[in-house]
Amino acid sequence: MTARSSLTVVLAAGEGTRMRSSRPKVLHPLAGQSLLSHVLDAAPKEAGAALAVVVGPDHQAVVDEAKRVRPDAATFIQRERLGTAHAVLAARDAIARGADDLLVVFGDTPLITAGTFERLRAPLKNGAVLAVLGFRAADPTGYGRLLVEGGRLLAIREHADATPAERAITLCNAGAMAFDGRKALSVIEKIGNANSKGEYYLPDAVGIVRELGLEAVVIETGEDEVRGINSKAQLAEAEQVMQARLRKAALDAGVTMIAPETVYLAADTKFGSDVTIEPFVVIGPGVTIADGAVIHSFCHIVHSSIGKKALVGPFARMRPGTSLGEGAKIGNFVETKAAVLEAGVKVNHLSYVGDAHVGANSNLGAGTVTCNYDGFFKHKTTIGEGAFVGTHSSLVAPVRIGNGAYIGSGSVITRDVPDDAMALERSPQTNREGGARRFREMKTKGRKPKGD
Numbered sequence: 001m002t003a004r005s006s007l008t009v010v011l012a013a014g015e016g017t018r019m020r021s022s023r024p025k026v027l028h029p030l031a032g033q034s035l036l037s038h039v040l041d042a043a044p045k046e047a048g049a050a051l052a053v054v055v056g057p058d059h060q061a062v063v064d065e066a067k068r069v070r071p072d073a074a075t076f077i078q079r080e081r082l083g084t085a086h087a088v089l090a091a092r093d094a095i096a097r098g099a100d101d102l103l104v105v106f107g108d109t110p111l112i113t114a115g116t117f118e119r120l121r122a123p124l125k126n127g128a129v130l131a132v133l134g135f136r137a138a139d140p141t142g143y144g145r146l147l148v149e150g151g152r153l154l155a156i157r158e159h160a161d162a163t164p165a166e167r168a169i170t171l172c173n174a175g176a177m178a179f180d181g182r183k184a185l186s187v188i189e190k191i192g193n194a195n196s197k198g199e200y201y202l203p204d205a206v207g208i209v210r211e212l213g214l215e216a217v218v219i220e221t222g223e224d225e226v227r228g229i230n231s232k233a234q235l236a237e238a239e240q241v242m243q244a245r246l247r248k249a250a251l252d253a254g255v256t257m258i259a260p261e262t263v264y265l266a267a268d269t270k271f272g273s274d275v276t277i278e279p280f281v282v283i284g285p286g287v288t289i290a291d292g293a294v295i296h297s298f299c300h301i302v303h304s305s306i307g308k309k310a311l312v313g314p315f316a317r318m319r320p321g322t323s324l325g326e327g328a329k330i331g332n333f334v335e336t337k338a339a340v341l342e343a344g345v346k347v348n349h350l351s352y353v354g355d356a357h358v359g360a361n362s363n364l365g366a367g368t369v370t371c372n373y374d375g376f377f378k379h380k381t382t383i384g385e386g387a388f389v390g391t392h393s394s395l396v397a398p399v400r401i402g403n404g405a406y407i408g409s410g411s412v413i414t415r416d417v418p419d420d421a422m423a424l425e426r427s428p429q430t431n432r433e434g435g436a437r438r439f440r441e442m443k444t445k446g447r448k449p450k451g452d
């Protein structure tokens with residue numbers, strides 16, 4: 001049997017006013033990724049799976065995000081916000097191509113999974129024309145209620161239009177629906193706006209399917225998976241659900257975390273085997289951690305790759321573009337940015353390494369700072385293999401330290417240092433015999449000094 005083709009229409013034209021933010025709602029991050037990207041990731045991806053995203057006017061950033069995540073996505077603009085059925089019809093051209101299955105999902109329900117889309121599509125293979133995703137709401141206020149009789153879905157009643165008896169129903173419309181792709185357009189086009197809000201309600205498709213004597217069914221899922229995000233409080237609740245999922249997946253994959261509830265992961269964090277993450281670590285997007293690496297407590301890591309058996313922290317900050325080679329180590333109060341530290345490099349304490357390449361097995365002493373910014377432009381520091389940079393050195397970029405070179409402590413290095421050279425940049429030290437005693441006597445002149 002050949003696989004069924006599908007079109008997924010993601011509705012993302014809402015203003016999201018309750019987020020109280022200038023950012024479009026679906027671009028708010030959850031586990032380091034936009035709400036929209038979570039939905040797009042869950043949508044069918046196999047060959048023959050097309051995607052359409054409906055956005056509001058002036059939401060180019062939403063279009064850009066959709067294309068970033070799924071370059072194959074088509075985007076459509078809903079110019080007036082006249083309801084969910086009206087929004088679906090903004091993608092009429094894509095729907096008219098007639099995929100086997102038409103999936104509709106809201107861009108603000110980021111916890112939905114690929115497995116649920118599959119379950120929702122299944123009844124279409126058995127003759128149903130419409131499958132609606134339902135859930136039992138702890139508090140159904142505001143949701144559309146599913147009117148079911150003898151196991152058959154008859155209609156969906158929006159909260160505002162429901163009778164008191166209908167409002168007592170807790171089985172609710174989650175928003176996602178799967179239509180028989182060839183009948184969808186004729187059904188959705190029949191939806192009117194004769195309701196209390198004067199909007200074109202997609203849920204009215206159920207009643208229309210019934211009137212046509214066709215089959216509509218409910219597929220149930222848990223409430224956690226279909227939480228809609230309308231406010232910052234709901235965003236924070238969804239983050240908890242998502243973090244719990246990501247932590248469990250990491251533990252199941254063999255990551256050691258003694259206090260997983262204190263570790264924040266991103267949806268795209270990648271782990272090798274035998275990785276350890278100590279308590280209170282925050283991992284943002286774009287992080288890869290290879291086999292046997294250990295992240296000690298209180299680290300903040302984004303867009304970085306950590307090599308095999310590398311050691312990080314405690315209290316390290318890895319900013320975008322950091323790459324640690326095998327067995328490399330960055331210790332406490334070390335900040336890195338756009339820095340490649342090859343295998344065996346050690347930066348153990350109190351350093352800033354930015355716009356830099358450090359060759360294998362070099363050692364940067366405590367307080368080494370790459371001075372990468374002159375107030376106007378960023379410049380690069382290159383350090384060869386097996387170099388030693390003494391404590392409290394400033395490397396004023398652009399500058400190159402050769403292989404095996406040695407920098408004396410406290411140097412301000414402004415010129416390249418050749419391979420195997422020793423660079424010292426300090427004033428000569430003077431020792432004045434008895435100078436301290438004379439200074440003390442001059443200061444106190446027989447008086448008793450204050451303090452301890």
Ligand code: UD1
Pocket residue numbers: 011012013014015054078080081082083084085086087106107108142143144145156158172173174175200201202203228
């Ligand atoms: C909707 C459903 C309700 C369901 C609930 C689940 C309708 C009429 N009601 O209600 O049955 O229980 O979701 O959360 O569908 N959108 C557009 N353009 C529009 C209107 C909406 O793109 O003109 C998008 C929104 O951005 C959002 C989604 O559609 O992503 C749902 O819209 P929303 O206004 O949140 O619908 P609810 O009132 O929550």
Ligand code: MG
Pocket residue numbers: 228230
């Ligand atoms: Mg909603």
